[in-house]
Amino acid sequence: TDSILLVSGKANAWQTAKTNSAIQKITYSGKALQPFTTYFWQVKVWDKDGKPGSLSDIQRFETGMMDxxxxxxxxxxxxxxxxxxxxxxxxxxxxxxxxxxxxxxxxxxxxxxxxxxxxxxxxxxxxxxxxxxxxxxxxxxxxxxxxxxxxxxxxxxxxxxxxxxxxxxxxxxxxxxxxxxxxxxxxxxxxxxxxxxxxxxxxxxxxxxxxxxxxxxxxxxxxxxxxxxxxxxxxxxxxxxxxxxxxxxxxxxxxxxxxxxxxxxxxNVEKIETKTLNRIGDSVYVFDLGRNISGVAEITVAGEAGTIVRLKHAERIYANGRVDQSNIDVHYRPTDNS
The missing domain is CATH 2.60.120.260 (Galactose-binding domain-like)
Structure with a gap:
């Protein structure tokens, strides 16, 4: 719980010394971890011939509620x-x-x-x-x-x-x-x-x-x-x-x-721009991203109060250019049109 003690080799939660093991993940067996507490740690490794590697940078983690x-x-x-x-x-x-x-x-x-x-x-x-x-x-x-x-x-x-x-x-x-x-x-x-x-x-x-x-x-x-x-x-x-x-x-x-x-x-890990835009009639626009993704659409619109804008998502299009949701189990909007 004290990074200064860790640097001086006097860790107050768990000090393992050198451990000979073929297991990469050593189970923690130090003092019981306490809630709402920040812990600092670092690791040093040796190869199979006993040659030491460099000491890792000091890292940290924090416990939450726990109970x-x-x-x-x-x-x-x-x-x-x-x-x-x-x-x-x-x-x-x-x-x-x-x-x-x-x-x-x-x-x-x-x-x-x-x-x-x-x-x-x-x-x-x-x-x-x-x-x-x-x-x-x-x-x-x-x-x-x-x-x-x-x-x-x-x-x-x-x-x-x-x-x-x-x-x-x-x-x-x-x-x-x-x-x-x-x-x-x-x-x-x-x-x-x-x-x-x-x-x-x-x-x-x-x-x-x-x-x-x-x-x-x-x-x-x-x-x-x-x-x-x-x-x-x-x-x-x-x-x-x-x-x-x-x-x-x-x-x-x-x-x-x-x-x-x-x-x-x-x-959100990436912003994707529209590849193609196709206008169908006066009020339908088909935006094609060129990829099948899991994401959220972002658009900017302007119009009179009460105007309804509907965004409809699909993975493919019909021959007439409209979006095709026939391969998706869609539960449509409520019947009251809200």
Missing amino acids: MKNWKGSWISDTRDIHLKPAPYFRNVFKATEKIRSARAYIAVAGLYELSVNGKTISDHRLDPMYTRFDRRNLYVTYDITQQLKAGDNAIGVLLGNGWYNHQSTAVWYFHEAPWRARPAFCMDIRITYENGSIETIVTGKKWKTSLSPVIFNSIYTAEHYDSRLEQNGWNTTSFVDSSWKDVMYRAAPSTNIVAQTLHPIR
């Missing part, structure tokens, strides 16, 4: 039922009382989420958390938000989506009838360490407020429908007035097993 008992926040949601289509916003404003040394956000979600601090989205992850059996296990993700917080007032914003938790579309494998299905919910602890050594934890609870977002429908299989007329500018900032927002409600945890997500996150 259910370390969570302090409550699971919260809005008061709506599973059939309501618009996705909910949540917000909270708190005051950081001292100069901040470090801050971590630990967020567990039944559904999907986007987290923002002081008006800016945190991380470039997409579709977190990953799929799990929600009534048996829930995943949490950790973020370093030291740079996003400041002394004084701070605003936290969360947008929740249905994901695999509340499947509103008819789905393969009957996810729409899953035994865990409920309105999306989340639990979050923000653990702040101040320069004076004191620690404060900001948690989800009754102080949070909720409102409906411009995301009027979302399905992991179908689509996201966004109505820009319903935007609430600055909803995740300290200056926003949330007097019309509603109180949140407490929810039971979906399971009693909340563990860290260990999969690599889904993130």
Whole structure:
């Protein structure tokens, strides 16, 4: 836990000395790791003839919750039922009382989420958390938000989506009838360490407020429908007035097993420009990327309020140039045309 001790050869968690083994991955057998702790490590190797290699650079890792008992926040949601289509916003404003040394956000979600601090989205992850059996296990993700917080007032914003938790579309494998299905919910602890050594934890609870977002429908299989007329500018900032927002409600945890997500996150790794553009009639444009990808479309449009723009994705086209979705098991948009 001390990089200086490591340099001097006096590691205080695990000191192995030279270990003769044909196994590349040596199991840790030092002192029990503690939650919320940074550990430093380095390795030296010898070849089969005993010739030493160079000592590695000092590396580090940080532990998270490690145990259910370390969570302090409550699971919260809005008061709506599973059939309501618009996705909910949540917000909270708190005051950081001292100069901040470090801050971590630990967020567990039944559904999907986007987290923002002081008006800016945190991380470039997409579709977190990953799929799990929600009534048996829930995943949490950790973020370093030291740079996003400041002394004084701070605003936290969360947008929740249905994901695999509340499947509103008819789905393969009957996810729409899953035994865990409920309105999306989340639990979050923000653990702040101040320069004076004191620690404060900001948690989800009754102080949070909720409102409906411009995301009027979302399905992991179908689509996201966004109505820009319903935007609430600055909803995740300290200056926003949330007097019309509603109180949140407490929810039971979906399971009693909340563990860290260990999969690599889904993130944007490349920007692909359109290869060809074909206009069909007055209102249909076919953009061909020249590749089959998993990604997110980005377009800029202008028009009158209420104009509907639909993005339709496919892997091939018909002879007439229109996109062909016949090879995809598509569950189309709701019949109310929302």
